[in-house]
Amino acid sequence: MNLDLHLPAFDAGATLASLLSLSTAFVLGGAIGLERQVRQRTAGLRTNTLVAVSAAVFVDLAVRYHGLHGGTPSPLHVVAYLISGVGFLGAGAIMKDGAQISGLNTAATLWGSAAVGACAGLKLFPEALLAAVFVLASNTLLRPVVNRIQRQPLPETFSEATYAINLVCQREQQAEVLDRLLLLLEQAQYPVRAVDQRPFGERDVEIEAVLYATTVDGSELDAVLAELAAQPGMLQGFWNATLEE
Known part of the structure; x- marks a missing residue:
């Protein structure tokens, strides 16, 4: 039995170039x-x-193949696929716990490592070094800046406030009070984001209307509450604001 394996001729120069690409990716990716x-x-x-290293392997393979056979996929196509693939990998590092999200910087760093490897695979060694330097600088030099900003209280002018109006009324008058509240807020041009109604004691109800985050004139909300105070069945009412980042 004759086996014709059609092995490509060994190219010492190309193999050395691949070794240099992978070594560069290994060293710079390791530094990150x-x-x-x-x-x-x-x-x-x-x-x-x-x-x-994996990014460098794929891109180097594409460069070698394109150099031998031409056609598609070109190295740029492989880089595009690589970006998408690393995006999925980075998404796996992102975790959400309630309102807290962690892992975004880790995912972005993985993307940066892939960019370093892609440059190394394309034999763009100075560019690979520059990419690694900037990724490292982003994770080290910018950290004290971020920490200092986060320790500062957020100025009120930089924040949006969520306003909520809370009313307590008799259960029998609940529908009328709510309709009157929504009408007054509509006339004041304050759109309502959500309405929550819950029992307040045995015979009364609490109504909470949350407004969309916007600029609110407190005197206008006071006027709304003053008009509602004359509504039959109304017991008490107040409004409050909560700052959001």
Whole structure:
């Protein structure tokens, strides 16, 4: 039995170039990962190194194949696919716990490692080094700036406030009071985002109307409450504001 394996001729120069690409990706991806590992992030030394090296392998393979056979996929097509693939990988590092979201910086760092590997695979070694430097700078030099900003109280002018009006009325007059409240707010041009109605004691009801985050004139809300005070069945009413980031 004759086996014709059609093995390509060994190209020492091309193999050396691939070794240089993968070594560059390994070193620079490792540098990015080391910074992440020191800070005990989810994607640390091994993950970032693997992402960078794998990106370099795929792009180097595309360059080699395109150089031998031409046609598609071109190296740029492979880079585009790589961006999409790393996007899915990064999404797995993002976690949501209630209103808190973590892992965004980890996902972005993985993307940066892939960019470093893609540059290395294309033999753009200075560009790979620059990319790694800027990824590292983003994770190190900008950290004190972010920490200092986060420690500062947020100025009220930079925030939006969510306003809520709370009314307590007799259960029998609940529908009339709510209709009157919505009418007065509509006339004041304050759109209502949500209305919640819940028991208040055995015979009364609390109505809460949450307004969309916007600029509100407190005197206008006071006027709305003053008019509602004359509504049959009304017991008490007040409004409050909560700052949102």
